[in-house]
Amino acid sequence: MTVTLEINALNKRFGRQVILEDINLSVRSGEFLTFLGPSGSGKTTLLRLLGGFERPDGGRIVLEGRDISLLPPHKRQVNTVFQNYALFPHLTVFQNIAFGLQNIGLAKAAIDRKVDQALDMVQLGDYGNRFPEQLSGGQQQRVALARALVMEPKVLLLDEPFGALDQKLRHQMQTELKALQRKVGLTFIFVTHDQEEALSLSDRIVVLNQGHLEQVGHPEEIYERPSTRFVAEFMGMENIFALVSVVDEGASLCCRTQGGQTIRIPKQSSRNGMAGFYAVRPSKIALSKTPPPDTVANVLKGRICEGTYVGSAHHWSVAVGRNETWKASQPLYSNRASQVGFCVQDEVYLSWDGQSGILLS
């Protein structure tokens, strides 16, 4: 797969504050890449460095073999969809989309044709003569998208484009964006703090935390196999426990939590390097009143201390040992006997497969 954009040892500081430190990343041609992280993680600064709105303090940004690190925005073949759309209020929708094309000296007929195509692409064919103020948030968003896409950039940057939209419109726009990206085949770099949005849209996700890359991987990888405690927590992982020891037992690793529980994990599903934490998703843990068969790798005994019904599932908090609370969630789509009849204070067994758990650094 060809690499469109190469980021090498990129650094950015504001005054003494380090915003980005030693960022290395290759962006593949035609992929949908997402920078995911909480506010202050540096994801927007990284995007602004790619767009040319900030200058790096060190490192290089190479676009198709050309170092663009210090080029001003108007000389980069990269376009941005801004967070607040940034549509020109004094221009019509048509003029907004034509704005960039006029700068590259295209003939009027060619501009008109391209703008019309772009308007059709975002299903705003009849809105060319309106002013941005006359459009809804979702329509403005589409204009911003069309205005950037019509430039046929080598990389399209999207800075939390759906942040201002309500939930329903957001989902609709996400679906449209993904379909659009498949259709045009351009490289998209998308910034968001919403993990669900990142999972549903991306080919790959880059998780950022306090100015460094925490993990890069496919959505399934990031969700199922987070490599650090930060990524696990950010992806909504519960049941994260600090480990006091990890002992090699041949086929599997035997981990002991701070609360004194022993958990086993197959060797091949664990990563190399320092393991500081063990984690398992509540949905992978089964609850039962009777001891599960011996074939199950991990079994803990505890007492239910809280139960919450959330419609699609039942969440249980189970006190295990002296000071650990494990969470298990039971989906409510079937009538399995095991999921009915639990009450607070019940003694239960928690059980799950060895490969369901993961080790985190």
Place this chain on the structure above:
Amino acid sequence: MKTSPSFAWILPAFLWLALGLGLPLLIILAFSLARREVYGGVQLGLNIQNYVRAFDSLYLAIYFRSLLLSAATTLLCLILAFPVAYFIALQKSSLIKNLLLFLVTLPFWTSFLIRTYAWIIILRAEGLINNRLIEWGLVGTPLNLLYNNFAILVGLVYGELPFMILPLYTVLDRMNKSLLEASADLGCSPLKTFFRVLIPLSRSGIWAGTILVFIPSLGAFVTPDLLGGAKSMMVGNLIQSQFAIVRDQPFGSAVAFLLSAVILILLAISYRTTKRGAEVRVL
């Protein structure tokens, strides 16, 4: 649905304007159609001779100079004010912003008359500028900086500059700064961005500033009186001299009424040209 506020809110101001502007204008209109008596008295009547006389070539030159000086003042103010307003609007710290705005309005704390006198001290033959120029050997004899059109222009620009900076600042401050980034992103160099985005988006501020600067400049009489010479009379001085020196109140009234009419027409034109833009913004 918003209900319109009651007109009672504007009644006090309306009465004040009617009394302080409408009534005097009517008096001036009546005077302009009157005849001057021998000792400067006013004999009311319906004569247009004052208006005919107002179009004498002698006076046309004065109007032309007034228009030219006012236009030059407005243009210079615009050129000087834009970077200042832009600079203040881009400040991130609101403390610095407010401090700079305070500095812009600081001259208002001193009487306009005193500030204009100060320019005499700066510009006169043995003034601040000429003394330095001679001291440094740049010129042999003092430059004629005072009592001419140049001095009036300097005085007018100085006096009116804040009235251009403030409305420009207001529009630039309100402007979404990411529009400038969007423009750069779409291939505009900073210069192109200035003409394609910055200027069109500050149009309402430019209009407001132009009106606030051009109209007072056109009617100015303190500045040309103090800084101008005998050959650089402006229409304000003409009116003032007719009332205070020549004591031809009917002719002074005719010129004053013409000036008001011209200003009103200019305002009407500017209102019509900006109305469409204002409507779009409100939507």
